[in-house]
Amino acid sequence: MxxxxxxxxxxxxxxxxxxxxxxxxxxxxxxxLETVWEEGECFSGKRPFGNxxxxxxxxxxxxxxxxxxxxxxxxxGDFNYTDAQEAKARKFVSECIRAxxxxxxx
Numbered sequence: 001m002x003x004x005x006x007x008x009x010x011x012x013x014x015x016x017x018x019x020x021x022x023x024x025x026x027x028x029x030x031x032x033l034e035t036v037w038e039e040g041e042c043f044s045g046k047r048p049f050g051n052x053x054x055x056x057x058x059x060x061x062x063x064x065x066x067x068x069x070x071x072x073x074x075x076x077g078d079f080n081y082t083d084a085q086e087a088k089a090r091k092f093v094s095e096c097i098r099a100x101x102x103x104x105x106x
Contacts, residue, residue, distance in 0.1 A: 001099040008067045008096055016057040017049035028058055029097055059089045068092050 009026040016022055018031045036043050046052055060079055063070040068089040070079040081089075 005096055005099045011061050011065045013057055013061050017051050025058055058093055
């Protein structure tokens with residue numbers, strides 16, 4: 001796992017619907033996978049923790065920390081990004097997930 005991915009996984013997500021123990025991007029992604037597994041076919045991809053827009057819980061903190069480019073936030077701290085910016089951000093999160101799940105290298 002490269003240093004950029006390690007640092008990205010350590011980014012604070014702040015308060016989310018995933019629960020008070022979820023503090024970092026790594027925690028959030030782990031909780032999401034656990035929720036998929038535990039809820040099985042009842043899992044809601046639209047509202048995994050009760051609300052929609054949950055992907056912003058990961059992508060926006062990564063943008064604020066400079067790992068992905070979503071442009072500048074508006075006066076409320078929200079991002080209005082293009083489809084291309086979102087695609088790049090999603091690709092980066094996928095890289096983080098793959099790195100988390102990789103087998104340790106000797």
